[in-house]
Amino acid sequence: MPAACQHLPARVRAGKKSLTGHDFNSSYAAMSEPAFPLPGHRIELGVDEKLRLDCGIALGPFPVAYQTYGTLNADKSNAILVCHALTGDQFVAETHPISGKPGWWDLMVGPGKPLDTDRYFVICANVLGGCLGTVGPKDANPATGKPYGLSFPVITIADMVRAQRLLIDHLGIDQLFAVMGGSMGAMQALDWAARYPERVFAAVPIAGAARHSAQNIAFHEVGRQAIMADPDWHGGDYLLHDTRPHRGLAVARMAAHITYLSETALHRKFGRNLQDRDTLTYGFDADFQVESYLRHQGITFVERFDANSYLYITRAMDYFDLAAEFGTVAAAFENTPVRFCLVSFTSDWLFPTPESRAVVHALNAVAANVSFVEIESDKGHDAFLLDEPEFRDVLSGFLNGCAEHKGLKAT
């Protein structure tokens, strides 16, 4: 592990002012590093009635941070809920307040883009268990006043969706025009359509599956073990020890990052090229560019992501299995009025096309309204985040078609 991984300065950036005037700093009291004000909205949910989680615990009140783009129309019929992936967050289409990088779906969300903010009202909330404003394991447990750590309840994809539903209720939106997302976002989109079919006009699960495969659970377990094997993890109580399991989290990220790419993409990008040197060093420095790249991915990740959050969210994905809850995937969508568009990518081996196709077959079995496209790409799972013109056109066309069927006026 490079020395740089061992101790990282907490990068503090002066973010935008909170739009709702909530004091974002208060929930970060438990954090040892300097707090920062995050842009966007934040709301307390589960106030009147606590949120009953799958694990049996009732959670509430709890904060949910979210961001919006565009304008909600008068009859509140133009809202698109974007669900973020494992390591994503609510900063879909703006400079990230911590990393300083462009929003993770800047290519897709904005004026004139497929999720046209001149036409649609785009919402994205930090998931339950996330670490950017929505309640998660690094927040203070009201019972003890100390950070939850592992005393935070284990959450599921369904719990995330239930929390999002509370948010949509709060916003006064009866029916989302669309709910969509890639990877874990696809799981949420499917869960939304299965759980609240009347609240969703269209669902777009991208590079997803109706259940997390054994291989994917295995990869997640490698990541979790890396975090828990880091002595700085302290059984999840690292905040109390004023440490962070940066090394473990970085390794988890490095391993996961490989699964987001494809052999072709890695080879094209790096091949066997050496990093800043002409010959091998006969040592364990990052001789190869691909090593240096992965180390960089690990280092930058720990700056913005909480290790326990990573444990909880990967667990939520592992537990996802629509058939386990509904009997079969088809049963989850019996008589569904939702219009579906599934998208997969040819070189994605983490959520390969057969996973999407299985969902399509289940939807066919209940005669659901479904579109399915497989996009030719050699960029692996990450393709859904990247510039794939065919993908953009498909998304745009599907949304236009839905708008026409719903009678959504072009503003």
Place this chain on the structure above:
Amino acid sequence: MNGTTSSIRVDLQLIADMVEPGSRVLDVGCGDGALLQHLWKTKGVDGRGIELSQTGVNACVRNGLSVIQGDADTDLKDYPSDAFDYVILSQTLQATHNPRTVLDHMARIGKRSIVSFPNFGYWRVRSSLFFIGRMPVNEKLPHQWYNTPNIHFCTIRDFVVLGREMNLHVERGLALNGDGLRLGLDPAGVLANLLAEQAVFLLRRSHTNER
């Protein structure tokens, strides 16, 4: 294909004419979605499509149609019985591996089936075989025997016999020339089998075959 498309290929128009407004339609082998688009725009049909080629599927979805990539031979079994008012198979029957199974699924899934196909009993096809002794290659059948996707050609007569065997009742039948224009012949007759280059049939399960 955006906007109010009203002009489509003549043979597709004849199929569209057989479809009641506002009905549910599954178009198997829907290509670029021209028929589905037309049915939606002109008849408010709730249409779905299956298309083998990814290019075709993507074009359809880009145009806002509900289409999946799939294979008539393998993917029709997923659909529940009586899910659609019409299942359409336009110029695709001859490219399937198991035409009878495909027709069987169509009859199960839809209350009615609409099938169009090229007639291998057409006199020019016959004469190519008879006089030249070779499989016909022309504008309508542009492939050589070794690379053609059309692996199960039939004559109109063959189709009518199969339909009878399967207890499919012919509600309408049209014998067409190469341009898709009606010839005004009895579709089950000897002349149609000789003079028609293609045919369209609207089929319904016979009551003895209800399930």
